[in-house]
Each structure stands twice: as C-alpha cells, then as structure tokens.
Amino acid sequence: MTEENILHTPEAGLWETLAKYEIEIPDPVVEQLDQFCRLEWSWNEKVNLTRHTTYQKFVTRDLLDTLALSEFLAPGERVMDVGSGGGVPGILLAILRPDITVALAECVAKKAKILMEIVDEMRLPVYIFGGLGQDVLGNYKFHTLTFRAVASMKKILEWFRQDWDHFDRMLLVKGPRWINERGEARHYNLLRGLALRKLKEYTIPDMICEEKSSSEPEENENASEKKLSENRNGENLLIPSTLTEEGAKSFILQICPEKKLMANDLCRLSSWETAKSRDHRKDRSRRKNRTDDNPERL
Secondary structure (H helix, E strand, O other): OOHHHHHOOOOOOHHHHHHHOOOOOOHHHHHHHHHHHHHHHHHHOOOOOOOOOOHHHHHHHHHHHHHHHHOOOOOOOEEEEEOOOOOOOHHHHHHHOOOOEEEEEOOOHHHHHHHHHHHHHHOOOEEEEOOOHHHHOOOEOEEEEEEEOOOOHHHHHHHOOOOHHHEEEEEEEEOOOHHHHHHHHHHOOOOOOEEEEEEEEEEEEOOOOOOOOOOOOHHHOOOOOEEEEEOOOOOEEEEEOOEOOOEEEEEEEEEEEHHHEOOOOOEOOOOOOOOEOOOOOOOHHHOOOOOOOOHHHO
C-alpha cells in the first residue's frame, strides 16, 4: 500500500488526526466528515475549492474554525453561509449540528454546482443558493449569516447594510487583523447602531511556518502584516504578526444591532415560523434574481 493510500484511510488519516488534537466527535459524524473530505478533494482536482487537501490542514483549519462557530448557534437556528466556496464552514456545520438549518450562498456558478453535487451525494438537508447572499435575502430570512475568508469587515457591512431586517446577526471568523478592520469600518461609519463583540479567541496549531491564518480573506494571501522581534543574539527579525509560539490566533466575532444585544453579549434571535420572508423587499425589482428559487429544502 502506498503512502498516499495510507494517508487517505480513516484509521491513518482523519481519526488519527482528531486523536492527535484531542478532538472527540462521534464515529458516525467522523465518517461524514471523512466523506466530505474525499468528495471535496476529488472535485478540487478539477476546480480550485481549497488549499487544505490533507487531514492535518482540514482538522486544524477548517474543522477547528467550524467547531468554534458551532458553539454560538442555538438549536433550530437558521444559518446562511455566505461565499461558501468549498463548503466550509457551511457543510461542516450541517454535519456537526443537524439540529440547525443550513443554507449556502455561492455566487460562482461552477462552485455552487459542485456544492450541490456534494450535499446530494451525502444526502444532507442543505440548500444551495447560486448567487449573492444579499440577493437571497430578498426572499428569505435567517437568524445568522456566517463569513469565513470572504472579505474585509468593511466590504461585508457595505454589502448587507440594507438587509438587517432579514437577518439577526453576523458571525465572522477572523485573524488578528480584525482590529484594523474594525477601525476601517468605524472610519466609514459602518458600525453605527451595531454592536461588535469578540465571542471567542483560540489558537490554530502548527502554523509557525506560515505567514497568515486560514481565516483571513484569500485576497490578502500574499500580504501579511509583520512586526519586529529580536532573536537570542539581539538581532532584529521580521515575523508575521498573526503568529504566536503556539500557532496562529483566530477569533469568532459577532455583529448585531445594538437593540438586539443581550447581557451575555449574544444576539437576541427572532422567532420566525418560516424562513420565507413575509415582507418582500420593496426594492427587489432593482436586483438581479441570481438564486435558485426552490424553497422545498429550506
């Protein structure tokens, strides 16, 4: 048996990697996660979906981020993953949290079709919108929009600034540069009336040799902030500011209207009988209908 075949068996791959980082997940769920990896990596040979094509990177980047997000989702919550790309964290949330409703919004048509193939193959109750997330909100309401490696905070807030009647909050996975992004958003007055809270800070291990956290937008992939440090000989060195001795820091951020912020820093979620909006947007006529308008699975 070749080294590649050993790597892609569950015993030598996902199960072993989860044990290494002391992550306990029921075996049936691990089997689903492993199936997702195999399907995504297979499609990745044709279309660029992810750079995380080993179990090591899948667990330490994709899975850890998704587990961190899932801590703040309530049973029955309706979630839309915006700019889902290769299906992370959206599909992983659907696997880990079958008690919530998950939809994916992906504006790149070929990626949206692949996501549909994956969820159909896995028989997951996930709805795929082939379009922009803000277009989807012309028809549907969600409790939470999730964002990971999509864009800066400024861009995200600009995209959805007119849609807050159709969702309660945003949950963002960000690296340490979120503080700079917050400053930029404030400069453009995009956080007025909104409450930004850091819900969780955690470390992504085994990234000492990398220059950026996987939770940063890919458009900044070649531009990592650096700072001066001294080695044991007193020489100044440039090192990535996103790294610590243990690994890279990641953060779960929540943005919601100030009026919905509760004492525990979480957002008060709306009680909707259905995700279908009862009050369609008056300006929907100015939008291009890019979504697959079939509510059967949502």
